[in-house]
Amino acid sequence: MTPLLPDLERQLRQAVRDRRAEQSAQRPARPKRRAMALVAVAAAIAIAAVIALAAGIGAGPSLSEAQALERAAEAAGRGLAAPTLTPGEYWYVRSVTAGTTGYRALGSAALIQSRQTTEIWQSTDGSGRERTVNDGLPLFFGTPVARARFRREEARAPKPVPVDELLPHSTGFRSPLGILTYSQVQALPSTPEAMLHAIRHAAEHSLTELRLQAPESPVAEESLAQTELESIAGILADLPLSPQQRAATFRMTEKLPGVIYIPHVTDALGRSGAALASNGLSYRFIDGGGELSKPVSVREELIFDPSTGVLLAQQRALLSSIPSVGLPAGYAVQYTAYVSSGVVTSTTERFVKRGLTEVVAPAAPAPTCTNEGPPPTQLVAGAIPSTLASRFAVLRRPQTSEELNLANGSISQTLATPGLGRVLRSSIRILKTHPAGVRYYMVVGYRRSFADLGRSAGCSPPVTASEHRLELAAQKAARRAAVRPVLCVVAAEGPVSFPCTEPSELDMIGYETSDYGRPPAVVTGIIPDGVTKIEAVYPHGRTVLVPVTDNLVIYRVHLPAPNAAPKEVRWLRSNGEVLRRITSR
Amino acid sequence: MKPQGEQSDEQLLLSAGRDEESLGAFYVRYEHRVIAFFMRAVGRGDLAADLTAETFASLVESAERYDPALGKADGWLFGIARNVLARSRERGRVEDRARRSIGLGVLALDDEAIERIEATAGSADAVLALGSLPEDQRDAVIERVVNERGYEEIASELECSPSVVRKRVSRGLAAMRNRIKEMP
Numbered sequence: 001m002t003p004l005l006p007d008l009e010r011q012l013r014q015a016v017r018d019r020r021a022e023q024s025a026q027r028p029a030r031p032k033r034r035a036m037a038l039v040a041v042a043a044a045i046a047i048a049a050v051i052a053l054a055a056g057i058g059a060g061p062s063l064s065e066a067q068a069l070e071r072a073a074e075a076a077g078r079g080l081a082a083p084t085l086t087p088g089e090y091w092y093v094r095s096v097t098a099g100t101t102g103y104r105a106l107g108s109a110a111l112i113q114s115r116q117t118t119e120i121w122q123s124t125d126g127s128g129r130e131r132t133v134n135d136g137l138p139l140f141f142g143t144p145v146a147r148a149r150f151r152r153e154e155a156r157a158p159k160p161v162p163v164d165e166l167l168p169h170s171t172g173f174r175s176p177l178g179i180l181t182y183s184q185v186q187a188l189p190s191t192p193e194a195m196l197h198a199i200r201h202a203a204e205h206s207l208t209e210l211r212l213q214a215p216e217s218p219v220a221e222e223s224l225a226q227t228e229l230e231s232i233a234g235i236l237a238d239l240p241l242s243p244q245q246r247a248a249t250f251r252m253t254e255k256l257p258g259v260i261y262i263p264h265v266t267d268a269l270g271r272s273g274a275a276l277a278s279n280g281l282s283y284r285f286i287d288g289g290g291e292l293s294k295p296v297s298v299r300e301e302l303i304f305d306p307s308t309g310v311l312l313a314q315q316r317a318l319l320s321s322i323p324s325v326g327l328p329a330g331y332a333v334q335y336t337a338y339v340s341s342g343v344v345t346s347t348t349e350r351f352v353k354r355g356l357t358e359v360v361a362p363a364a365p366a367p368t369c370t371n372e373g374p375p376p377t378q379l380v381a382g383a384i385p386s387t388l389a390s391r392f393a394v395l396r397r398p399q400t401s402e403e404l405n406l407a408n409g410s411i412s413q414t415l416a417t418p419g420l421g422r423v424l425r426s427s428i429r430i431l432k433t434h435p436a437g438v439r440y441y442m443v444v445g446y447r448r449s450f451a452d453l454g455r456s457a458g459c460s461p462p463v464t465a466s467e468h469r470l471e472l473a474a475q476k477a478a479r480r481a482a483v484r485p486v487l488c489v490v491a492a493e494g495p496v497s498f499p500c501t502e503p504s505e506l507d508m509i510g511y512e513t514s515d516y517g518r519p520p521a522v523v524t525g526i527i528p529d530g531v532t533k534i535e536a537v538y539p540h541g542r543t544v545l546v547p548v549t550d551n552l553v554i555y556r557v558h559l560p561a562p563n564a565a566p567k568e569v570r571w572l573r574s575n576g577e578v579l580r581r582i583t584s585r
Numbered sequence: 586m587k588p589q590g591e592q593s594d595e596q597l598l599l600s601a602g603r604d605e606e607s608l609g610a611f612y613v614r615y616e617h618r619v620i621a622f623f624m625r626a627v628g629r630g631d632l633a634a635d636l637t638a639e640t641f642a643s644l645v646e647s648a649e650r651y652d653p654a655l656g657k658a659d660g661w662l663f664g665i666a667r668n669v670l671a672r673s674r675e676r677g678r679v680e681d682r683a684r685r686s687i688g689l690g691v692l693a694l695d696d697e698a699i700e701r702i703e704a705t706a707g708s709a710d711a712v713l714a715l716g717s718l719p720e721d722q723r724d725a726v727i728e729r730v731v732n733e734r735g736y737e738e739i740a741s742e743l744e745c746s747p748s749v750v751r752k753r754v755s756r757g758l759a760a761m762r763n764r765i766k767e768m769p
Contacts, residue, residue, distance in 0.1 A: 003613060003616055004698070004701060005698070008637065008692055009609060011689050012605075013609055015645055015689060016602065016605040019603065
């Protein structure tokens with residue numbers, strides 16, 4: 001049979017040859033380094049370089065520690081660095097992020113630390129700019145000879161392309177509490193109890209989802225204490241909080257178990273401060289070879305200026321040295337140091353420190369790249385199509401007051417699912433709570449076609465010639481695309497969702513797993529009226545019987561990704577009669 | 586070691602990340618089906634080609650993690666394809682992470698190639714209809730119509746007589762025609 005894409009086959013073969021050559025040379029793979037540089041723009045990913053396996057739980061802060069914390073909270077509450085953002089202004093944050101990755105390089109185990117500087121501008125309407133540049137050559141930890149050789153090779157290597165994009169439709173402020181609009185930021189709690197509740201809820205949910213979605217990811221092995229400390233760092237550093245909200249965030253740390261206060265700490269940029277810390281954690285390095293893949297003990301630290309309550313850095317410091325690569329105890333194997341933040345009036349201005357104060361200074365020129373992103377999902381009026389209402393009782397019942405509130409408000413982050421361009425207000429239904437605690441909604445909407453998704457204009461490098469063709473053909477395709485309503489189930493939080501389905505595709509059973517392909521998978525099915533339970537048949541005769549509630553079945557199955565879709569699904573009436581058999585595709 | 590042609594899909598996949606001949610053989614076996622899968626999802630040849638490239642690039646990256654004890658090779662491959670499609674939809678552009686990561690360049694794709702893809706992979710409706718067939722009919726139709734194999738050869742692989750294969754193909758095609766007529 002003749003290949004349809006002979007060029008693809010040729011390129012794939014070449015890539016495999018290259019990979020084999022790189023592996024046999026036992027040196028850091030160049031593409032991997034490049035990929036690392038690309039993904040490291042997000043602090044969360046940098047954090048993935050190292051992990052916490054277990055938290056040491058100790059006593060809460062002592063009285064003097066509590067007093068020190070209270071001083072920081074009072075300072076924060078007095079209004080230092082307390083911005084008010086008005087339309088046309090941008091909240092600017094500059095940070096330096098570093099992560100350490102393990103390698104089998106130059107014939108022995110080694111560690112590499114790369115560092116990026118990230119600047120983010122974010123306005124009240126969601127527009128902004130994001131710029132990330134690599135901060136010098138990566139550090140290589142190994143023998144002096146290996147270090148010299150690495151530096152020579154690295155100096156000759158092509159430099160990573162900086163990421164610099166205008167974001168006209170960014171959805172909001174990214175934070176550990178989710179992506180928040182400015183009004184949601186302003187509505188964050190200003191009491192320690194409520195802030196603790198919000199942070200703990202987000203941390204627990206984040207860990208649950210990570211363990212579900214990416215169970216092999218080291219980040220999924222973090223302790224709750226560590227996730228909470230990271231959340232506090234993200235909230236204090238990335239969001240334009242009011243003085244009261246900042247004070248509440250400091251005061252809530254008193255309530256975290258196992259968190260200690262350290263009066264004198266130096267961050268990775270050499271700045272002095274006090275720290276909130278969690279001891280007894282251990283890290284392992286991703287891609288580590290040999291002895292370096294063994295966990296090492298670290299301390300998670302949140303360093304702040306006790307006199308102002310300004311957050312300086314979040315870092316993970318080694319509790320003991322790693323002699324084989326010359327890393328001393330106390331070395332920060334991962335950190336995000338917050339350099340500067342404040343309110344500016346354009347994306348070509350930045351805030352810099354001058355002496356004891358901060359002043360506005362010119363930033364890098366505006367980028368030529370505009371990443372429009374998908375336009376926001378719209379809530380629209382209209383009746384639920386009869387083809388759907390007639391088959392799903394959940395859509396026929398009147399909307400509750402909570403559902404009406406959702407329908408009459410602006411679209412929430414949850415319902416603004418990336419796949420949908422429009423959602424019918426009249427269709428929003430809150431489904432009964434899932435046993436795992438995740439809330440699900442059913443909505444009727446209209447799929448976003450590839451054609452009406454946002455474009456990235458002038459962003460480099462272009463991926464493929466055919467992608468360029470995609471953009472040119474997009475409008476044409478949009479005009480001829482048939483618009484059919486689809487039925488969707490979306491999770492209230494987190495990425496788990498059932499792909500939207502057309503009525504003609506109801507015999508599909510959806511499942512979601514992580515990229516790692518490990519169990520469990522979440523299996524979801526939208527089931528029409530008259531079916532009270534479904535029986536799903538898996539390989540080796542294993543069957544699962546699941547009741548249908550609100551026209552939905554949802555369950556977890558401990559099978560790896562490819563086999564998580566059942567071979568056969570039987571729709572059963574209440575008397576056990578099989579209404580329909582659907583075999584796997 | 587067996588020649589590539591005699592190796593199972595699972596054996597080929599296991600070494601696809603480091604042996605170009607295994608990868609090539611695996612690619613040839615599955616290229617049409619993967620393109621057909623994406624044609625069904627996006628309905629455009631150029632997009633289907635890009636998504637296919639990303640899927641196989643991702644497969645090259647992840648082949649070392651494949652464990653036959655956890656499932657068949659086609660399940661693994663289409664699991665990747667589904668994830669590539671979902672992520673591309675979310676990002677609003679065809680995912681390119683794996684292609685960048687393994688250093689794949691621009692895919693040579695002219696109008697003729699796109700037409701060939703769309704013609705060979707069939708319309709989205711036809712593929713949807715194919716998916717609705719019982720497993721025995723679907724396998725027979727794919728092997729005969731899509732992979733253009735002879736009845737004798739298919740019969741030997743499926744361990745049945747050529748006349749049974751003919752019957753399955755004929756019934757399968759008839760069912761597909763009916764299914765397409767019923768589609769909205």
